[in-house]
Amino acid sequence: MKKALVLIAVLVLLLGAMGVSAQDVEITYWDTMNDQERVVFQEIVDACAADLGITVNYEYVPFDQAQATYRTAAQAGNAPDVLRTEVAWGPEFAAAGYTYDITDWVTEEERASYLDAPFNYNTWGGRVWGLPQVTDAPALLYNRALFEQAGLDPDVPPATMEELATAAAAISALGTEDAPIYGILTPAAAYFFQPFMWAFGGSLIVPNEDGTYTIGINSEGTLAGLNFVIGLLESGVMGPDYDPANQYGNNQAAFKEGRAGMLINGPWATSDILRGEAFTDRANLGVAPIPAGPEGLQGSPVGGHGYTIYAGSAYPQEALNFVRCLNGVDNQVRLAAELNLVPTLRAAYENETLAENAILQGFLAQMEVATNRPVLVAGGSIYAEFGPQYDAAILGQTEPQTALDNIAAAWELLLQNEPTPPGM
Amino acid sequence: MVKNRLAYMFIAPAMVVMALLVFYPLFSGIYLSFTNADQFNTTRRIGANVIPASYQFIGLQNYTDILNIPQYEFWRVFGQTVLWTGFNVVPHILIGLALALLLNRKIKGRTIYRILLILPWAVPSYISAFVWRFIYNGDIGLLNNLMRDIGLGSVPWLSDPGWTMFAVVVANTWLAIPFNMVTMLGGLQSISPELYEAAEVDGANALQKFLNITLPMLRPVMMTATLLGVIWTFNSFNVIFLVSEGGPARATEILATWAWRWGRDRSEIGIGAAYSVIILLILLVFSAVYVRVLNRRGQESAL
Numbered sequence: 001m002k003k004a005l006v007l008i009a010v011l012v013l014l015l016g017a018m019g020v021s022a023q024d025v026e027i028t029y030w031d032t033m034n035d036q037e038r039v040v041f042q043e044i045v046d047a048c049a050a051d052l053g054i055t056v057n058y059e060y061v062p063f064d065q066a067q068a069t070y071r072t073a074a075q076a077g078n079a080p081d082v083l084r085t086e087v088a089w090g091p092e093f094a095a096a097g098y099t100y101d102i103t104d105w106v107t108e109e110e111r112a113s114y115l116d117a118p119f120n121y122n123t124w125g126g127r128v129w130g131l132p133q134v135t136d137a138p139a140l141l142y143n144r145a146l147f148e149q150a151g152l153d154p155d156v157p158p159a160t161m162e163e164l165a166t167a168a169a170a171i172s173a174l175g176t177e178d179a180p181i182y183g184i185l186t187p188a189a190a191y192f193f194q195p196f197m198w199a200f201g202g203s204l205i206v207p208n209e210d211g212t213y214t215i216g217i218n219s220e221g222t223l224a225g226l227n228f229v230i231g232l233l234e235s236g237v238m239g240p241d242y243d244p245a246n247q248y249g250n251n252q253a254a255f256k257e258g259r260a261g262m263l264i265n266g267p268w269a270t271s272d273i274l275r276g277e278a279f280t281d282r283a284n285l286g287v288a289p290i291p292a293g294p295e296g297l298q299g300s301p302v303g304g305h306g307y308t309i310y311a312g313s314a315y316p317q318e319a320l321n322f323v324r325c326l327n328g329v330d331n332q333v334r335l336a337a338e339l340n341l342v343p344t345l346r347a348a349y350e351n352e353t354l355a356e357n358a359i360l361q362g363f364l365a366q367m368e369v370a371t372n373r374p375v376l377v378a379g380g381s382i383y384a385e386f387g388p389q390y391d392a393a394i395l396g397q398t399e400p401q402t403a404l405d406n407i408a409a410a411w412e413l414l415l416q417n418e419p420t421p422p423g424m
Numbered sequence: 425m426v427k428n429r430l431a432y433m434f435i436a437p438a439m440v441v442m443a444l445l446v447f448y449p450l451f452s453g454i455y456l457s458f459t460n461a462d463q464f465n466t467t468r469r470i471g472a473n474v475i476p477a478s479y480q481f482i483g484l485q486n487y488t489d490i491l492n493i494p495q496y497e498f499w500r501v502f503g504q505t506v507l508w509t510g511f512n513v514v515p516h517i518l519i520g521l522a523l524a525l526l527l528n529r530k531i532k533g534r535t536i537y538r539i540l541l542i543l544p545w546a547v548p549s550y551i552s553a554f555v556w557r558f559i560y561n562g563d564i565g566l567l568n569n570l571m572r573d574i575g576l577g578s579v580p581w582l583s584d585p586g587w588t589m590f591a592v593v594v595a596n597t598w599l600a601i602p603f604n605m606v607t608m609l610g611g612l613q614s615i616s617p618e619l620y621e622a623a624e625v626d627g628a629n630a631l632q633k634f635l636n637i638t639l640p641m642l643r644p645v646m647m648t649a650t651l652l653g654v655i656w657t658f659n660s661f662n663v664i665f666l667v668s669e670g671g672p673a674r675a676t677e678i679l680a681t682w683a684w685r686w687g688r689d690r691s692e693i694g695i696g697a698a699y700s701v702i703i704l705l706i707l708l709v710f711s712a713v714y715v716r717v718l719n720r721r722g723q724e725s726a727l
């Protein structure tokens with residue numbers, strides 16, 4: 001009798017303790033993944049919440065508004081415990097004191113389990129501020145059926161910018177006046193112009209050996225890249241007409257409907273593209289590295305997203321455990337297999353299912369020749385000027401060289417205000 | 425004071441709310457415009473850490489920078505704001521007046537027409553704005569599809585500075601008409617019918633009645649509607665922000681959206697605040713001059 005009572009008391013205590021730890025931990029996670037991606041990710045979040053016995057508020061913030069929304073929330077003290085942070089935002093959030101310094105919690109072993117480049121994007125000032133979820137770089141996506149119709153070999157995608165222009169001309173010749181077919185879709189924003197910039201020898205902001213930076217946006221190479229894109233537009237093989245507010249969506253629609261031969265976009269766009277009528281057979285989607293310029297140069301912006309933890313989180317340790325669960329090898333493999341997202345964990349690449357995913361393999365080939373950007377606080381702000389000036393040049397409102405000089409002038413101010421990491 | 429104690433007590437709650445919601449933000453905004461505040465030096469409450477503000481008073485520097493440094497594009501955006509306001513307010517008043525005149529007659533189904541014309545007002549403006557944005561889409565938009573079908577070819581609604589200004593003005597006019605129509609209708613209905621009867625006895629025709637009775641009697645209402653229209657349009661954020669996003673390449677950016685770009689998108693809080701104060705000053709000066717001109721003409725405005 002006495003024993004039974006003790007047993008019951010112990011059980012009650014245990015359950016009570018579990019109840020407290022499980023019920024009280026509540027983590028808010030802001031996701032920026034697109035609609036198709038979130039269908040899969042919801043399941044991963046639910047599974048992790050159940051595994052860890054915590055409550056997770058899974059909330060969606062549109063990617064293009066997340067940076068400014070998070071700033072405001074973080075300043076006021078009510079930011080989410082975990083944010084899916086684009087690589088360019090990390091240093092800014094760290095410098096402003098919004099994100100939690102997790103350096104001491106990330107062991108050497110954990111650090112080594114990630115690929116170097118994506119992990120590096122989550123560091124700033126020698127400290128660790130997040131763990132990388134996915135890495136990415138826009139690649140050349142193409143419609144294999146249209147390639148065949150145009151007499152091109154879909155197994156040999158264009159390798160040089162010259163071949164790209166020829167292929168685009170051949171594909172756009174398939175269209176009629178009433179039903180035009182675009183050889184290649186106009187880069188939807190400055191971000192998607194960058195591969196052309198690097199291919200022709202241009203650059204963004206390049207670190208020097210002495211710790212200073214050189215602005216390469218108004219160099220001859222960038223100008224050549226910009227003029228190449230404008231030339232394609234003027235020759236009529238690139239389309240539709242540039243509509244800055246709608247271009248990204250219009251490009252996706254045209255490509256999905258089979259009205260365009262080629263598109264430059266990243267892995268995140270593929271789950272949407274595969275819903276299009278032209279790609280009901282997913283084998284019709286070709287993915288290849290973006291062609292090289294006249295000097296053989298090649299590039300594409302390495303981006304990606306990490307998980308950062310809010311410095312004001314009541315449960316930073318639990319939040320990190322939640323992130324580790326989301327970032328488990330099985331989950332990364334699942335994102336790669338189902339959504340063609342590029343893993344950041346070395347172990348994920350050992351999984352054999354990845355080799356069967358031709359789309360993912362195409363992006364991996366692009367990653368080999370992609371360009372890492374310097375990890376700067378200014379990195380989160382460069383497109384505020386780059387974007388509108390690129391639009392103005394593409395629309396013929398500003399001379400290309402003037403537009404590039406305007407960007408350089410704005411970036412000089414940005415670099416002057418670059419905060420120094422503490423302790424450096 | 426003692427005699428009016430009850431009255432003071434009645435207005436006290438309203439004054440407290442005004443102080444909190446209007447005066448505090450207004451004065452803190454004015455103060456911030458004289459500082460170098462940005463996201464790295466303003467107060468941050470992050471969990472247990474409260475990082476105090478460390479921004480500094482820099483006098484008029486934000487203002488001189490805005491006026492002098494080309495990167496802030498003040499004069500260009502100011503010019504666009506003036507054009508935007510002018511292109512909007514004139515048709516708002518004229519179309520509002522025309523519709524009010526039509527609806528002020530005894531016609532069949534007048535109530536239904538009135539309800540239909542009020543509709544744009546009832547729809548949340550951001551929803552209308554997104555619908556307009558879809559209508560104007562260059563590649564798959566409703567309007568361009570229609571134009572191509574009838575053989576007119578597509579128009580760069582949101583890709584050409586001139587067309588885009590036209591497009592956002594049309595969208596905003598569509599949204600503004602109900603208010604102006606209702607205001608004008610109210611003005612028309614307050615004109616005494618006896619005036620028209622007397623004019624008919626004198627043998628005046630419709631045009632004479634309109635010019636000599638309707639317009640003069642409607643003037644106070646029209647002047648007030650114009651003043652409000654200018655202030656609202658000058659500050660109107662939704663249509664520009666949601667339909668054209670200030671583009672293409674900033675060609676339809678107005679001061680209100682431009683202040684937002686600096687204050688929120690770039691977190692240059694001092695510059696954003698200075699832009700807001702500049703908007704306030706422009707509108708204050710405009711209103712003062714406008715009301716004064718009206719009063720000098722001996723017209724009573726409804727303000």
